[in-house]
Amino acid sequence: MSVPRRSSAAPEIRPFGFWESAWSAERAAAASSDFAELRCGEQGLFWTRFDPADGRTTLWYWQEGGARCLTPAGYSVRSRVYEYGGGAFCLTGDGAVFVNESDQQLYVQPLLGQPRPLTVSEGRRYGDLRYWPQARALLAVEEEGGTHRLVVIGLADGSREVSAEGADFYAAPCISPNGQRLAWIEWSRPELPWTATRLCLREHRGEGWGPCHIVAGAQGEESLQQPRFDAQSRLYCLSDRNGWWQPWRLERKRLRPKPSLTADHAPAPWQLGGCSYLPLEEGCVSTWFAQGGGHLGLSNGQRFATGYSRFRQLAADQYHVYCIAAAPDSASVVLAIDRASGALRVLAGSGAGLPAADIARPEPMQFETGAGEIAHGFFYAPTNADYQETIGQRPPLLVCCHGGPTSACQPVFDPRIQFWTQRGFAVADLDYRGSTGYGRAYRQRLKGAWGVLDVEDACALVTHLAAQGRADPQRAFIRGSSAGGFTTLMALLGNTPFRGGASYYGVSDPLVLRGKTHKFEADYLDWLIGDPVCDAERYRQRTPVARATEINAPVIFFQGGRDAIVVPEQTDAMVAALKAEGRQVEVHLYPEERHGFRQAVNLAHALQEELRFYQALL
Numbered sequence: 001m002s003v004p005r006r007s008s009a010a011p012e013i014r015p016f017g018f019w020e021s022a023w024s025a026e027r028a029a030a031a032s033s034d035f036a037e038l039r040c041g042e043q044g045l046f047w048t049r050f051d052p053a054d055g056r057t058t059l060w061y062w063q064e065g066g067a068r069c070l071t072p073a074g075y076s077v078r079s080r081v082y083e084y085g086g087g088a089f090c091l092t093g094d095g096a097v098f099v100n101e102s103d104q105q106l107y108v109q110p111l112l113g114q115p116r117p118l119t120v121s122e123g124r125r126y127g128d129l130r131y132w133p134q135a136r137a138l139l140a141v142e143e144e145g146g147t148h149r150l151v152v153i154g155l156a157d158g159s160r161e162v163s164a165e166g167a168d169f170y171a172a173p174c175i176s177p178n179g180q181r182l183a184w185i186e187w188s189r190p191e192l193p194w195t196a197t198r199l200c201l202r203e204h205r206g207e208g209w210g211p212c213h214i215v216a217g218a219q220g221e222e223s224l225q226q227p228r229f230d231a232q233s234r235l236y237c238l239s240d241r242n243g244w245w246q247p248w249r250l251e252r253k254r255l256r257p258k259p260s261l262t263a264d265h266a267p268a269p270w271q272l273g274g275c276s277y278l279p280l281e282e283g284c285v286s287t288w289f290a291q292g293g294g295h296l297g298l299s300n301g302q303r304f305a306t307g308y309s310r311f312r313q314l315a316a317d318q319y320h321v322y323c324i325a326a327a328p329d330s331a332s333v334v335l336a337i338d339r340a341s342g343a344l345r346v347l348a349g350s351g352a353g354l355p356a357a358d359i360a361r362p363e364p365m366q367f368e369t370g371a372g373e374i375a376h377g378f379f380y381a382p383t384n385a386d387y388q389e390t391i392g393q394r395p396p397l398l399v400c401c402h403g404g405p406t407s408a409c410q411p412v413f414d415p416r417i418q419f420w421t422q423r424g425f426a427v428a429d430l431d432y433r434g435s436t437g438y439g440r441a442y443r444q445r446l447k448g449a450w451g452v453l454d455v456e457d458a459c460a461l462v463t464h465l466a467a468q469g470r471a472d473p474q475r476a477f478i479r480g481s482s483a484g485g486f487t488t489l490m491a492l493l494g495n496t497p498f499r500g501g502a503s504y505y506g507v508s509d510p511l512v513l514r515g516k517t518h519k520f521e522a523d524y525l526d527w528l529i530g531d532p533v534c535d536a537e538r539y540r541q542r543t544p545v546a547r548a549t550e551i552n553a554p555v556i557f558f559q560g561g562r563d564a565i566v567v568p569e570q571t572d573a574m575v576a577a578l579k580a581e582g583r584q585v586e587v588h589l590y591p592e593e594r595h596g597f598r599q600a601v602n603l604a605h606a607l608q609e610e611l612r613f614y615q616a617l618l
Contacts, residue, residue: 016396019387019424020423025605028603039096044063046061080125086271087128088273095110097109099129106153117158118153123144128173132152134175137154164200182203183202183227185224186198186200194436196217197224199217199237201235215237223245228278230280231281234251240440243441264436264439265288270407278316284298284299292409292431294309294310304342309327309411321337322336323335368464375460377461378411378429395471396472397462398426406446451487475617476499477498496553500555504597505559505565506557508570510528518565548578548580549581552583560592571587586609586613
């Protein structure tokens with residue numbers, strides 16, 4: 001349903017930042033529902049959908065005529081392996097198996113009837129599920145305390161067999177169509193899945209499975225992800241050995257590049273279960289990034305769904321390619337794309353919920369930053385058909401810093417960005433140096449420089465937009481979540497161009513994070529900043545809580561009480577330090593939220609409080 005217009009035909013003149021809109025914080029939060037994962041099998045098409053109204057993720061089955069939910073009350077489909085999860089369900093011959101969020105155990109979900117438990121193993125968590133039809137079993141990543149393995153779980157009785165162990169981390173297990181080849185990704189500390197991984201392969205011989213063979217990555221100089229087998233059981237993967245994540249195929253015991261554009265064909269693998277390319281008979285169908293935006297097409301040059309700018313979770317059957325897609329003027333949808341003609345059909349999801357005239361669309365930006373380098377991002381102009389700008393006034397600017405920090409912003413309809421542009425704010429979504437989608441060199445640029453280059457880029461962005469006359473540099477704000485919250489706090493130190501900032505569960509003490517965070521990110525701080533002993537002064541310089549005396553701008557904090565990544569004590573310490581200095585500071589704690597808010601009521605409350613905070617400073 002679209003937002004209703006004001007009764008007046010003529011736009012009203014009102015100062016930027018104080019426009020009114022029926023696109024309320026509640027509507028923006030409700031519109032944050034999204035599709036998570038998608039799979040295609042013999043029974044048809046399935047996907048999962050997150051709904052902030054109840055914070056659950058549910059499994060849906062699509063048939064001609066519509067989709068129906070298979071997940072009953074009391075269940076939610078979500079893995080928390082490596083904390084960020086992924087690969088939370090897979091299809092079997094007669095239904096699906098999923099990870100239940102509350103206990104992290106596996107459940108069999110028939111097309112008709114209630115789920116039944118497959119595993120009962122307290123202390124173990126599962127993710128990245130793949131079906132092995134020849135064995136009537138599942139391949140899965142298993143997490144038990146600080147140990148990770150690849151395991152095989154029998155569908156009939158829940159029997160468990162370890163398939164691979166000894167590495168620190170595993171991902172993306174897959175079995176070839178003939179059942180004779182098993183491939184996966186693994187990596188060892190202190191590496192991260194986007195710095196250096198190994199592609200491993202085992203082959204079945206007459207006497208059983210042969211030993212593990214490292215196909216690529218043995219020297220630790222490339223990041224490999226998403227192994228896949230084609231219909232002929234040939235092994236593919238994505239490698240960035242040439243500077244970009246591109247498709248390669250194993251030929252005569254060596255990886256050889258397949259035709260593709262010079263671009264990243266995948267984001268950083270923060271979550272398990274991703275699928276951004278598929279080897280098909282007519283060539284690889286893949287998504288790739290150009291100027292930060294997503295594209296989809298075949299290796300022969302054919303493009304699909306050109307009106308969309310983000311593609312996830314590719315799947316295919318004999319006639320169609322399926323995916324989760326989003327566009328600058330559309331929230332996420334499930335698309336069916338005819339493999340022969342490219343014709344599109346939307347199977348689930350709807351438009352933006354805002355009239356076209358009210359939608360602020362992303363404009364790609366490139367701007368000069370430190371050392372003559374170039375940084376990237378997207379600009380959203382204030383957009384509300386009921387209002388027009390005050391003559392001679394430029395809008396306040398809100399710079400958004402994504403988390404990760406090895407992540408990226410997406411040029412798609414974001415209901416919360418629209419909340420700001422509807423009220424007369426200009427929004428700049430920043431892909432600082434270190435973001436993904438711009439090649440390995442850009443991604444690696446943040447090594448040892450977190451808290452410096454990202455901050456430099458945020459400040460340079462204000463200068464850039466001010467020089468263009470697109471924003472008021474005297475009324476610039478900065479906000480970010482997790483790692484983006486750290487960038488926000490660092491950007492508020494000293495002689496800052498920002499009038500205030502908002503930190504959503506942001507890192508305020510990297511050493512505390514290093515000591516308490518989970519295994520997946522246990523070495524990340526060393527990569528981002530340095531060795532805490534050898535580089536102790538560097539850590540001090542990049543610890544916002546230790547430099548609270550240098551923050552003069554007002555700050556508002558939002559924190560989840562059950563956050564296991566940035567624990568609440570970090571925010572408590574930062575707030576206390578600022579209050580001790582007499583600084584203007586606010587904090588809002590949501591006791592039931594984890595790392596990343598999921599409940600609509602909390603998302604809406606945080607947006608409304610953040611707006612009130614900024615308006616008081618304008």
